[in-house]
Amino acid sequence: MLRVCAVFVLCLLPQFAAADPNGRIRVIDGDTWDVGGDRVRLFGIDAPEVDQTCQRPNGEVWACGQWVSQQVRKQYDGKSASCTALDTDRYGRIVARCAVGREDAGRVMVSDGLAFAYRKYSMDYDLDEKAAAVNGRGLHGDQFQRPAQFRAAKRSAxxxxxxxxxxxxxxxxxxxxxxxxxxxxxxxxxxxxxxxxxxxxxxxxxxxxxxxxxxxx
Structure with a gap:
């Protein structure tokens, strides 16, 4: 009877069967990569959209979304990543935490001010973002709109x-x-x-x- 109950409970649990992506990186944008042929959305971070702009202290508006994609591409494109699949998003991308060498790529990007902690889904990189903000790293020296807010504004426009x-x-x-x-x-x-x-x-x-x-x- 216990075995039957256990099987029944397992059947009710949500099934997540995506394989862990591994292999060469092709950067699509700041937080979306192709890893060994799989489309991956990096877990716990949110990078500016490619068409997003920011404003410098002198009032100059600049293409910070394109800049972030270029910086991430320079840093990671062509290298090998080892990822742990955690979920899939509504676009069919594998949501994963990815390591390049021994470093958590998401943590590095947030620490460098190239992406933000996506607190809606995880608090893992909260302190890394706060440290980047205090030290003015990357985008934190400028005025910016958080990527989720930017996307919401585009949808409502x-x-x-x-x-x-x-x-x-x-x-x-x-x-x-x-x-x-x-x-x-x-x-x-x-x-x-x-x-x-x-x-x-x-x-x-x-x-x-x-x-x-x-x-x-």
Missing amino acids: VQPSRQDCPIKGNVSSKGTRIYHVPGQEHYGKTRINPSKGERWFCSEAEAQQAGWRRARR
Whole structure:
């Protein structure tokens, strides 16, 4: 009877079976990597979006999201990571804690001011962010909007309609940002869902500057 009960309880528990990603890193942006062919969202941190801007003390607005992606790419692209899978997100990415060498990559990025502790999901890097802020490392010397707030503001903003801007900016199940122009194979069936960060663009240059790439077909 006890064995039957144990099996029943196990069946009720949520199943998480993603394999631990390991292998060479290809940096997509500050907190999203391809690791050995798996799309990984780094656990416990939140880095600026590619199209996000910050403001320097002198009032200058600069592309801090692009800068963070470049810095992370310089530091980690092409190296090997060993990750522990913890969950999957709504885009199908594996949420994982990743080590490069003997260092926790998320902790290093937060300590360097390239990302922020994502306290909604974890307090693991809370003190690392506070130390970076006290010492003015990375983004902490400037005025910035936390990435989650930036994404929320984008979702709530009025988006251009198809009549105004015909290019469709789609986010795939793996989190890849792809845009479709009229006449391409999948243009007609592509739907735009602003709650996922999807949007319309008025030109290909605008889409590319925001971090989207053109669909291959």
